[in-house]
Amino acid sequence: MTIVSTTEAHISETGSRAPGDAPAALTALEPRVPADQLVAEMVPPPRFDGVRFDTYIPDPAQPSQTEAVQVLAAFAQGLGGAARSGGSGGPKRWFRRVPKQATPAGPRGVYLDGGYGVGKTHLLASLWHAAPAAPERKAFGTFVELTNLVGALGFQQTVQTLGDHQLLCIDEFELDDPGDTVLVSSLLARLVDNGVALAATSNTLPGKLGEGRFAAADFLREIQGLSAHFRTLRIDGEDYRHRGLPEAPEPYTDEEVTRAAHRIPGASLDAFPALLDHLSRVHPSRYGALVKGVQAVCLTGLGPVPDQSTALRLVVLADRLYDREVPVLASGVPFDELFSEEMLKGGYRKKYFRAISRLTALARDGGGLAGTGG
Template sequence: MTSREPAPAVDGLAEAVGPRIERHFEALLEARGYRADAAQRTAIARLGQWLEAFLAGRKGWLRRPPAGLYLWGGVGRGKSFVMDAFFAAAPLAAKRRVHFHAFLQELQGRMAAFAGQPDPLALAARALAEETRLLCFDEFHVHDIGDAILLGRLLKVLVEEGVGLACTSNYHPDGLCPNPLYRERFKPAIGLIEKRFEVFNLDAGEDYRQRQGELEAWGSYCWPQSGFPEGWVEARLGVGDTAQRDLELAVNQHPLRVRVAGDDSAWLEFDELCRRPHSSADFLWLCRRFQRLAITGVPCLGEEAIDVQQRFVNLVDIAYDAGNRLLLASEASPDELCRGKPHMDFSRTRSRLQQLRPLQPDQWN
């Protein structure tokens, strides 16, 4: 199918797209009491300029605008904040902001609707393109062969269909798929990003998550676990006498063992979640079903097998993106968690764990 030219989507807009987005960024900074560094300001300006050119489309013999903008850098560089401002100010209705794991599950569901037809992935991607002119993709990363195949082909179809893509990632495009076992399958997608996207590195800025006093705690990190009194997890979760204990839930047609479940809270063991073959779809179900999660028995992750580490990384990503309240308990301190040989994505996980409020037994009351 030939690509369709982007049509103007902001008829009657009094303010140009780029300045509108920069103005909203400044207003968001002021409202939250933040300050931006030069790299963030350059990134928001690039996003605004790209979107303005993309919505205008190709004119005459002029070169077509980039299909998207790929913003990458280490953890804590402000990528999500920049994306917040850009997405909120983008002046079109057919826009979506998606997170990696939830979007892949949605894509698989869309493909199932076209089962039995030729190329369900292309059909699902084209259906998505009919609904979406701008797709903002947070935390873009590829560490699974299934993800590599799906994302690679999806990007190609979306670009062909004229969907604008804004992506944030911890990785340069060439580092997206480091596993040599299936890197060859993803190389065409890397080439597509490098050829058709504007790639911008945000690493010139400050790590904002290292500022003391500015972290927004989304839960607690409790250690050493053995020092806490009996019943402390249930007390922390606020579950009552009606809570169910030692139950087995059916999740995606296989069992998930839960120590305690209340109306919106659940307590599970690390062994159950990460040493058993649970998928990201299971974690998505868990985080949608329970707003508050307690996970006990978390080991030093660098000493675990790579599949165990990957499940923990995925679980933290999904809980963080979903806005869950998380309680983690371990014998190890936060700094000890990553000793040994941690997973390649653990820098992002470590950053998110640093936003958990530390709690030790002598602080318990």
């Protein structure tokens, strides 16, 4: 990946910085990511690198969890049979579209239906790892990352690029934007026609935030043209993460954040308003590249986000930081004051609650780096 910086202080792959160098500024970085690399980087987040089916510990009181592991493991094995049925001729032929008569019977998609904290993402990532295909022939991303990919490549190019994959895993399929839902449903229909197997978890409908989940019927109705391709796996368990927002730690002063940024190897330092402005000029599909190599994000002058478009961009950045476990140190208002009351009651409120929760967790990690204990 090439990351172009307009400053001399550059964040390296290891996050190292020469003595005396100032912290890099994210606002000075202009990530340039080739289209094929955008797809190549659709893999489980680093926090799920090591998960496998045998590292998922089912609750003995919830037999559906054990059943889900068994069904998904068999689903992965079935993908291997489908890939090999295309005949000989080397690995590239394994992943060509399978003739209809060779396609295994039964659904070629699986949908994980369950509440928060039951391990749906763990299981989805385990399926990706278990699928018998080279990494470049299977993709894993959130619903938002998939829509961002279509925005970056265009619809037809996305179909062409993903169409020879064996498996596409979509985490947190979101139904809060009808346009995006129709877009992704159309994309999935084309991919299914190409023989791509699908797996998905889903997110809560806007009007059902308090429930912590939504039924499989809601998901299948929204992608009604694909319903026959999905087998639903209900995963029961306590929604232990649905307990409201954690209390955000007290912000630091500008001076404390600046000192920490100069002391922490690989840290970045930006004024929050300038970073929000910069995000408007960087495509969200490149936010992962923007923070690659960053060991800590230091922000001064946090304040309420001015509008919904800016807020949604910040949500994507928060997701990429959380995926990469990048600590955050900030001054200004606490993270639970970033979004207005109107935003937190609107159609995208679940995204905003998720961003606050994730930024709060990263801020607690940053407290240790700051030497204050958070």
